[in-house]
Amino acid sequence: xxxxxxxxxxxxxxxxxxxxxxxxxxxxxxxxxxxxxxxxxxxxxxxxxxxxxxxxxxxxxxxxxxxxxxxxxxxxxxxxxxxxxxxxxxxxxxxxxxxxxxxxxxxxxxxxxxxxxxxxxxxxxxxxxxxxxxxxxxxxxxxxxxxxxxxxxxxxxxxxxxxxxxxxxxxxxxxxxxxxxxxxxxxxxxxxxxxxxxxxxxxxxxxxxxxxxxxxxxxxxxxxxxx
Numbered sequence: 001x002x003x004x005x006x007x008x009x010x011x012x013x014x015x016x017x018x019x020x021x022x023x024x025x026x027x028x029x030x031x032x033x034x035x036x037x038x039x040x041x042x043x044x045x046x047x048x049x050x051x052x053x054x055x056x057x058x059x060x061x062x063x064x065x066x067x068x069x070x071x072x073x074x075x076x077x078x079x080x081x082x083x084x085x086x087x088x089x090x091x092x093x094x095x096x097x098x099x100x101x102x103x104x105x106x107x108x109x110x111x112x113x114x115x116x117x118x119x120x121x122x123x124x125x126x127x128x129x130x131x132x133x134x135x136x137x138x139x140x141x142x143x144x145x146x147x148x149x150x151x152x153x154x155x156x157x158x159x160x161x162x163x164x165x166x167x168x169x170x171x172x173x174x175x176x177x178x179x180x181x182x183x184x185x186x187x188x189x190x191x192x193x194x195x196x197x198x199x200x201x202x203x204x205x206x207x208x209x210x211x212x213x214x215x216x217x218x219x220x221x222x223x224x225x226x227x
Contacts, residue, residue, distance in 0.1 A: 003039055006061065006210050011070045011203045013048075014063045014210050015040060019189050022056040040064060051075045052083070053150060057168075060087070060194025061212045073202030078150065084198035087145040087155060088123075090191035090218055091164045092177055094141045097121045100158040104151045117148035118158045128225040130184075132176050140167065140225060142218065144195075155192060167191040167221070185224050187217045 001021065007014040015036075017023070022035045029035070037048040049071035054062050065071035077083050098120060103113035125141040132138075141164075145155055153172065159165060160172035168178055168190040182188055198209045 001034060001039060003036070003043060005043075006212070007208070008044070010066065011201070012063055012065050012074070013040060013044065014061060014197070014208075016212050017054055017059055017062050017194075019057055019059045023054055023062065024050050036062070037064065052078050054194055055153065055156075055190070055192075057190035058087075058192045058194060059189075059212075059215060061197040061210050062194065063197060063199065063210075070202050074199065077199055077202070081148060082200065084196070085147055085150075085194065086196035087147070088193045088195045088214055088218065089143050089145050089155065089159065090167045090221060091141050091143050091159050092138060092167065092174055093164045094122055094125045094139050095120055095143060095159070095162065095164045100162060102158065102161055104154050104157040104161075107152050114151055115149065116151045116154045116158065118155055119146040119148065120144065124222065126222055126225050130177065130180050130225075132180065138177065140222065142222065156190075181221060185221050187221055189215075189217055191218060191221070193218070 001018060004016040017036055024037050025035050037050055041048045046066050049065040049068060051063060051065050051071050051074040065074055100118040104116045106112050106114050121144045123142045123144055125139050127137050127139050130138040147154055156166055156169050156172045165173040167181055193215055196211045201208050
């Protein structure tokens with residue numbers, strides 16, 4: 001599996017994570033399963049430290065530390081909300097511009113919720129010919145999303161709670177819509193991409209900004225329904 005490297009120095013490495021690849025090993029994975037920190041470790045020959053989360057099904061920019069000291073400093077930046085994260089999502093409907101601030105579940109099969117804040121701005125909307133149940137000509141929108149907090153599946157939960165389900169979300173989303181779009185376009189993925197990451201280099205004190213190109217599947221689906 002190819003892992004594009006956006007930046008690397010002696011302290012940290014910034015890569016583009018593919019979809020369907022966990023960041024680190026968990027108890028539910030087979031022993032020989034691939035995960036990001038292992039693959040990046042194989043590429044660099046170094047021990048890799050994870051400092052923030054990106055869902056397995058989400059693609060895009062992620063920073064990893066190459067020492068425990070750098071990992072600690074980067075983790076503190078995330079905890080102090082000094083890191084700017086920008087995502088692009090393809091969602092059902094047209095959410096416009098605003099902020100979701102409902103509490104979200106902290107993990108799978110839990111009833112415990114914590115505060116979460118997600119800012120969003122609609123970039124483009126297309127009306128489709130998709131109709132089912134009580135819905136007619138369902139709109140799809142590309143949305144820029146900036147989370148203030150970093151809860152479990154925060155963006156997926158927030159958009160689903162507000163009836164703007166992220167396309168391809170098989171956990172919180174609209175399963176009928178997912179099925180129709182997959183049948184129409186033959187594209188299978190969660191339409192959530194970590195497009196941009198901004199933080200301060202923990203060793204040098206300089207501002208670092210990294211951007212990832214939006215995967216072709218996003219425009220492929222939008223273009224399909226513009227016909």
